[in-house]
Every structure is written in structure tokens, then in C-alpha cells.
Amino acid sequence: MLMDNMLAYAEVDEILKLLETEYRERVPEKVRNFFKEERMPNYNPKIEVDKPLTKQNLKRETMVLLAILNINYWCDSEEEKQKFLDEMAKNEKEKSELEEKYNPDNLFKSKNDNITASQNVSIVEYKKQNLFNKILEKITKLFKRNKE
DSSP: OHHHHHHHHHHHHHHHHHSOHHHHHHSOHHHHHHHHHHSOTTOOOOOOTTSOGGGTTOOHHHHHHHHHHIIIIIOOSHHHHHHHHHHHHHHHHHHHHHHHHTOHHHHTHHHHHHHHHHOOOOOOOOOOOOHHHHHHHHHHHHHHHHHO
């Protein structure tokens, strides 16, 4: 866990370096120094400025830290903060619904319950008729027709 945090701090530090000066300076120097000091020393993340952050395989912790920085320092108004928080809550709700829907423990449970509740499944023995029995059955049917 500590190592993941150190990797996330390195990613956030790198992203802060790439920001325009106006946005970088909105984050207090004390916070920026924290990321520099606590980062994984040998890890130099490659952040591509022409790619969205969501497509760059960043740590989940990095995204959480960036969200916190956004709420605390980059949102210009309370309305903007609330809109961002609402969007995060919506995403979290959708994520938990998907996790519940596609949980491997529950995935087949509901299907099995429906089958047992709505259908009475029984095994039926199937006997394949041999050639002699088929011929005998046809002859019997012919005699029954002729009698009628």
C-alpha cells in the first residue's frame, strides 16, 4: 500500500510539473513539496500531454489525489465543486451497480434460482429403436389401417 502511494505521488508530481503555471501555483507549495519528497525516487512516470489522463494507465490513487486537488484548488466556485462532486457520486453509484450486477458470486445465482423456481426439470430416458422394432411397428400400423 505504501509503495502504491509513493508511485501515485510520483505520478501526481509529474502531472503538476506539466500543468500551466497558473494551475500549478494554485496548489500550495507545501502540498507540491509533499509530493516531491514522498514520491518513489526511482520511478519516473511518462505522462503524455496529448492523451487524456484516463487513458494513461495511472494508479487509482493518482486519480483520487487529482480529484482532491481539483476540488480543493482548481474549482473556481462552489457550484463547480458541487457539480464535480455530484458527477463523482454518480460514477461511484454506477460503478457499484456494475460490480453488483457482474459480481462472479452472483452472476449465475439468479439464473439458477429462476430455473428451479419456474421449471420442473426431470430426466427422460430415450431409447433408440432398433431396426427390427421399427419394422414391426410399421407392420402393426398397416394391419390396424386395414381393419378400419
